[in-house]
Amino acid sequence: MADKRQVKVKVNGVEYEGYAEPRKLLSDFLRDDLELLGTHVGCEHGICGACTILFNGEPIRSCLMFAVQATGAEIMTVEGIAENGKLHPIQEAFNEHHALQCGFCTPGMLITVYHFLKENPNPTEEEAREAVSGVLCRCTGYTQIVEAVMAAAEKMRIAA
Amino acid sequence: MSGEKKKWVGSSYKRKEDMRLLTGRGTFMDDILLPNMKHAAILRSPYAHAKILDVDISEALKAPGVIGVVTGEDVKKASKPYPCGVTIPTKYYTCAVDKVRFVGEPVAVVVADNRYLAEDALDLIEVDYDPLEAVVDIEKAIEPDAPVLHENIGSNIYNHRFFKYGTDWDTLCQEADEVVKWKFNFPKYAGSPIETYGVIASYSSFENSYVVYNNYQGPFVNHALTAMALGIPENKMRWIIPTDIGGGFGTKTGIYPYCALMSIVAKKTGVTVKWIEDRREHLLASATCTDRVTYIEAAVRKDGKILGLKDKAMDTTGGYIRPPEPGCAYRSTGNHTGAYDIRNLDREVYIVATNKGLTAPLRGYGCQELYFSTERITDMAAAKLGIDPAEIRFKNFVQPEQMPYTTATGGYYDVGNYPAAFQKCLDIVEYDKMREYQKKARAEGRLVGIGLASVVDPSVTNIAYVAIGKTIEERKNERDKSGSGEAAIVKVDPLGGITVICSTNPQGQGHETVISQIIADEFGVHPDEVVVDSVLDSSDRLYSITTGSFSSRFASSGTTAIVRASRQCIEKAKKIAAHLMKIKVEDVVMEEGKFFAKDKPEKAIKLRHIAGAAHWNQYDLPEGIDAGLFGTSLWTMPTSRPPDGKDRVNSSNTYGFVAEAIVVEVDQETGEITFLKWASVHDAGTILNPQIVRGQVLGSIVQAIGGSMYEEQAYDEHGQCLTASFADYLCPTAMEMPKVDVDHFESPSVLTALGSKGAGEGSSMSVPPAIGNAIADALAPLGVVVDELPLSPSKIWHMIDEAKAKTN
Numbered sequence: 001m002a003d004k005r006q007v008k009v010k011v012n013g014v015e016y017e018g019y020a021e022p023r024k025l026l027s028d029f030l031r032d033d034l035e036l037l038g039t040h041v042g043c044e045h046g047i048c049g050a051c052t053i054l055f056n057g058e059p060i061r062s063c064l065m066f067a068v069q070a071t072g073a074e075i076m077t078v079e080g081i082a083e084n085g086k087l088h089p090i091q092e093a094f095n096e097h098h099a100l101q102c103g104f105c106t107p108g109m110l111i112t113v114y115h116f117l118k119e120n121p122n123p124t125e126e127e128a129r130e131a132v133s134g135v136l137c138r139c140t141g142y143t144q145i146v147e148a149v150m151a152a153a154e155k156m157r158i159a160a
Numbered sequence: 161m162s163g164e165k166k167k168w169v170g171s172s173y174k175r176k177e178d179m180r181l182l183t184g185r186g187t188f189m190d191d192i193l194l195p196n197m198k199h200a201a202i203l204r205s206p207y208a209h210a211k212i213l214d215v216d217i218s219e220a221l222k223a224p225g226v227i228g229v230v231t232g233e234d235v236k237k238a239s240k241p242y243p244c245g246v247t248i249p250t251k252y253y254t255c256a257v258d259k260v261r262f263v264g265e266p267v268a269v270v271v272a273d274n275r276y277l278a279e280d281a282l283d284l285i286e287v288d289y290d291p292l293e294a295v296v297d298i299e300k301a302i303e304p305d306a307p308v309l310h311e312n313i314g315s316n317i318y319n320h321r322f323f324k325y326g327t328d329w330d331t332l333c334q335e336a337d338e339v340v341k342w343k344f345n346f347p348k349y350a351g352s353p354i355e356t357y358g359v360i361a362s363y364s365s366f367e368n369s370y371v372v373y374n375n376y377q378g379p380f381v382n383h384a385l386t387a388m389a390l391g392i393p394e395n396k397m398r399w400i401i402p403t404d405i406g407g408g409f410g411t412k413t414g415i416y417p418y419c420a421l422m423s424i425v426a427k428k429t430g431v432t433v434k435w436i437e438d439r440r441e442h443l444l445a446s447a448t449c450t451d452r453v454t455y456i457e458a459a460v461r462k463d464g465k466i467l468g469l470k471d472k473a474m475d476t477t478g479g480y481i482r483p484p485e486p487g488c489a490y491r492s493t494g495n496h497t498g499a500y501d502i503r504n505l506d507r508e509v510y511i512v513a514t515n516k517g518l519t520a521p522l523r524g525y526g527c528q529e530l531y532f533s534t535e536r537i538t539d540m541a542a543a544k545l546g547i548d549p550a551e552i553r554f555k556n557f558v559q560p561e562q563m564p565y566t567t568a569t570g571g572y573y574d575v576g577n578y579p580a581a582f583q584k585c586l587d588i589v590e591y592d593k594m595r596e597y598q599k600k601a602r603a604e605g606r607l608v609g610i611g612l613a614s615v616v617d618p619s620v621t622n623i624a625y626v627a628i629g630k631t632i633e634e635r636k637n638e639r640d641k642s643g644s645g646e647a648a649i650v651k652v653d654p655l656g657g658i659t660v661i662c663s664t665n666p667q668g669q670g671h672e673t674v675i676s677q678i679i680a681d682e683f684g685v686h687p688d689e690v691v692v693d694s695v696l697d698s699s700d701r702l703y704s705i706t707t708g709s710f711s712s713r714f715a716s717s718g719t720t721a722i723v724r725a726s727r728q729c730i731e732k733a734k735k736i737a738a739h740l741m742k743i744k745v746e747d748v749v750m751e752e753g754k755f756f757a758k759d760k761p762e763k764a765i766k767l768r769h770i771a772g773a774a775h776w777n778q779y780d781l782p783e784g785i786d787a788g789l790f791g792t793s794l795w796t797m798p799t800s801r802p803p804d805g806k807d808r809v810n811s812s813n814t815y816g817f818v819a820e821a822i823v824v825e826v827d828q829e830t831g832e833i834t835f836l837k838w839a840s841v842h843d844a845g846t847i848l849n850p851q852i853v854r855g856q857v858l859g860s861i862v863q864a865i866g867g868s869m870y871e872e873q874a875y876d877e878h879g880q881c882l883t884a885s886f887a888d889y890l891c892p893t894a895m896e897m898p899k900v901d902v903d904h905f906e907s908p909s910v911l912t913a914l915g916s917k918g919a920g921e922g923s924s925m926s927v928p929p930a931i932g933n934a935i936a937d938a939l940a941p942l943g944v945v946v947d948e949l950p951l952s953p954s955k956i957w958h959m960i961d962e963a964k965a966k967t968n
Contacts, residue, residue, distance in 0.1 A: 048354055
């Protein structure tokens with residue numbers, strides 16, 4: 001058992017300080033130490049994408065990074081998407097288009113789409129489909145997810 | 161009531177569950193944190209078949225943070241083998257005792273301060289194995305010289321039965337113009353929900369009782385069987401299922417052994433133990449469908465009429481057989497002949513032991529295995545007779561005027577119009593036009609195929625089907641079993657708010673939303689005013705052995721229980737209203753949440769005031785009426801009867817219909833499949849929420865694409881599992897999901913309160929044969945025969961390559 005190291009991160013705008021063994025996964029640190037339970041762990045080998053977070057603005061698999069590597073980083077998790085008690089347009093679109101069923105992959109899906117629409121506010125359906133293909137969903141068949149992404153893009157363009 | 165136009169039911173009311181799930185506030189199994197909770201990790205067998213000579217835990221016990229270790233010996237002392245519905249003496253414990261029989265079987269459990277430390281200690285357990293020869297092939301497993309998994313059984317046959325319905329097979333063959341026969345292989349694949357299994361168990365020595373949090377999806381028969389395995393009364397084992405379950409698909413019916421295992425671990429270590437399965441454990445050792453070998457024959461007349469079927473189905477449930485198996489082979493008994501009017505069936509069933517992972521119901525339970533063989537042989541018969549695959553189906557459908565129709569095997573189809581629903585599917589896909597297109601494409605040397613499937617989708621399992629695993633003689637010595645009960649409590653609080661406590665245990669199907677829609681219609685309130693509590697707690701919820709979400713039960717039996725509980729509550733409210741208004745109960749009318757005398761609608765009393773009277777002034781209630789305002793129901797479908805003396809059983813209770821029409825093109829160079837067009841038409845009875853039903857259908861399609869083309873729990877000849885990560889076990893991504901035109905043909909069930917039938921499993925059953933038929937049709941010019949799944953691009957490429965080599 002190695003000594004614990006200090007981990008200082010900013011998550012959803014809030015500064016956190018904790019201590020973690022060097023081998024502790026960032027996903028486990030977020031859940032176990034910070035009790036931010038919105039980030040879900042589905043495979044722990046970087047394929048399912050449920051644990052996707054924004055790490056200094058880039059989407060990463062939090063199960064493929066150690067907590068100690070996150071010191072100094074700014075992180076956004078699913079808990080940070082809605083603001084002032086109001087759903088983000090992406091979340092609204094997911095609700096309107098039935099883009100989630102069990103909701104377990106949804107945090108990773110939302111973060112992925114959040115980043116994608118920042119990069120590409122006016123995507124084609126094919127681009128939207130490809131963007132979400134890094135997150136596995138076993139419930140929906142993806143069709144309604146792609147429809148929601150397209151609807152969210154439109155909502156956000158109108159709002160912008 | 162069925163088919164009647166409602167205000168809220170039938171609308172795409174947006175899901176209420178989404179608010180918490182979109183904002184990271186769901187409560188899934190791993191989100192439950194209890195005081196002083198410790199963490200378990202499981203040591204699993206690296207061998208498919210081996211004797212356990214010794215398990216040395218001494219070093220593990222000394223490891224940092226370790227609280228205790230439990231082995232198979234402990235489990236043997238603390239529990240009995242699970243009861244199972246077969247006559248052979250099964251010995252399924254939740255942890256290997258003396259011997260391991262599949263890779264991934266639990267061998268020992270470590271409890272430590274955290275999961276990391278528990279996993280560290282697993283490496284320090286020394287297990288002395290004596291490896292034995294393994295058998296993974298179903299047919300090899302029943303050869304006389306095969307290595308035997310269970311010495312006490314003496315062979316690898318868990319179950320073997322013969323059935324005869326109607327005319328003798330040899331006589332039938334004489335009447336037939338052709339007898340078409342083939343052998344099919346169906347693969348072993350899984351639901352692989354993104355949330356894995358999870359259990360938190362604690363034990364109190366003072367009361368000798370257990371509390372077990374877990375994400376089990378039902379059926380709750382396994383709550384009773386787990387209590388039996390632990391040798392305790394059922395009410396001493398409280399199970400709590402959290403609000404949110406991250407997908408089930410049948411796979412999460414396989415959690416219950418871990419509930420027993422972690423209970424034993426909690427008792428031995430004296431701490432509250434949490435175990436969250438990791439993905440490798442899940443892929444190795446959770447549960448898949450059974451893989452099946454089917455030998456099938458169809459006796460057909462020249463005009464396409466199928467006179468009878470003869471089949472021998474051989475399933476393997478892996479290293480052990482456990483409940484609800486042998487359901488894999490018997491759950492589809494009543495709908496064995498599918499959508500066709502076939503009166504003669506000759507059936508043989510084997511359930512076989514092999515050194516592979518264990519099984520559980522998987523979305524479609526047993527029907528995809530069945531229909532892959534029956535729908536493929538139907539196409540083969542059509543080809544042999546030179547008639548169109550659509551035509552042979554029309555020739556054999558049960559006709560609408562035959563409804564209600566009792567199948568040769570005892571299924572009771574209450575309603576349906578299969579020819580019309582099938583025609584709708586053909587129209588959507590533009591069948592005739594696509595046949596023309598195919599002709600042109602073939603002339604250009606392209607491999608275009610059209611695949612059809614038309615199947616009956618059985619929902620709401622009647623638990624009676626399991627008994628079919630035993631002979632009529634054997635059943636005579638046992639008590640009958642039957643039922644499909646589902647529970648609901650509807651209560652109105654002192655301020656008039658309505659809360660529903662459902663026992664349907666959802667895993668993403670939107671029950672909270674649909675229940676709110678139903679209550680809104682029944683009580684004349686807005687769905688947002690209704691609160692639905694979907695936590696399932698065995699100590700304070702109504703439940704029965706059939707409780708849970710499986711076999712698409714919610715839409716039929718769950719909703720009927722909700723309606724019945726609501727109406728019971730409303731009847732009571734009417735009695736109180738009559739008392740308050742000093743009129744007869746018969747004269748009370750309820751409309752849009754208001755109660756009034758039928759001749760004085762202007763003097764209405766609101767539900768809130770009746771609830772007020774029931775709660776706040778309990779003295780002044782009509783004679784014989786209890787205080788409060790609530791209704792309860794544990795409703796079982798009247799069609800859930802035990803099997804009869806001729807092995808006939810109504811194995812489900814509502815029967816929907818699915819027609820699938822798929823147009824594919826196969827790339828000769830790469831084996832890649834492109835879906836050019838796809839129509840999927842469902843008769844799920846009354847549609848309760850179109851958007852949710854669409855999601856269910858699309859979801860079942862993507863899983864069936866997975867099982868038909870990409871997913872397989874694969875083994876080498878030594879029983880080593882080759883697919884223990886998502887890099888090897890390939891789930892479809894968004895890129896693999898084609899555009900599918902989903903449509904409906906509604907024949908409301910006359911058996912359910914709202915006319916609804918199941919919707920979420922139909923395409924799980926129809927897509928594997930439809931894809932098989934489509935690819936077979938595409939490759940037919942090359943002389944390739946399609947008789948197994950999954951049809952991955954590489955497999956197709958090899959098939960094309962072999963066929964070309966033969967002709968050259």
